[in-house]
Amino acid sequence: MTGPLVAACTAAAVLVVVLGVTSTLLRRRTGLVHLAAAGLLEVLLLVQAGVAIAALAAGHRLAETATFLGYLAGVVLVPVAGVLWSRNERSRWAGAVLAVAGAVAGVMLGRLVQLWDAPLA
Numbered sequence: 001m002t003g004p005l006v007a008a009c010t011a012a013a014v015l016v017v018v019l020g021v022t023s024t025l026l027r028r029r030t031g032l033v034h035l036a037a038a039g040l041l042e043v044l045l046l047v048q049a050g051v052a053i054a055a056l057a058a059g060h061r062l063a064e065t066a067t068f069l070g071y072l073a074g075v076v077l078v079p080v081a082g083v084l085w086s087r088n089e090r091s092r093w094a095g096a097v098l099a100v101a102g103a104v105a106g107v108m109l110g111r112l113v114q115l116w117d118a119p120l121a
Contacts, residue, residue, distance in 0.1 A: 009041065
């Protein structure tokens with residue numbers, strides 16, 4: 001897990017949260033800007049997953065590999081699920097759904113960093 005890539009993923013997650021909360025407060029549906037931000041987050045998370053898997057394949061050892069891989073698979077799916085749900089939501093709460101997805105992705109990314117940096121027993 002690289003620091004600059006984690007920072008970029010976190011910034012994209014915060015952007016998704018801000019856009020989602022803003023559209024909810026303004027009673028607006030999600031639009032192209034929301035989709036672009038969620039798409040950026042997804043691309044960054046996929047790159048981060050690729051980097052992490054490559055490091056694991058190269059021999060990097062983790063204290064809890066199974067937990068890490070579970071979080072890694074989950075964090076990649078969260079933005080996709082958030083976008084699909086928000087696009088099907090016909091009310092102003094579509095932005096809130098996307099905001100929650102961004103927040104969940106950010107928290108899961110933080111947990112991934114903790115698992116990556118955990119000392120081996």
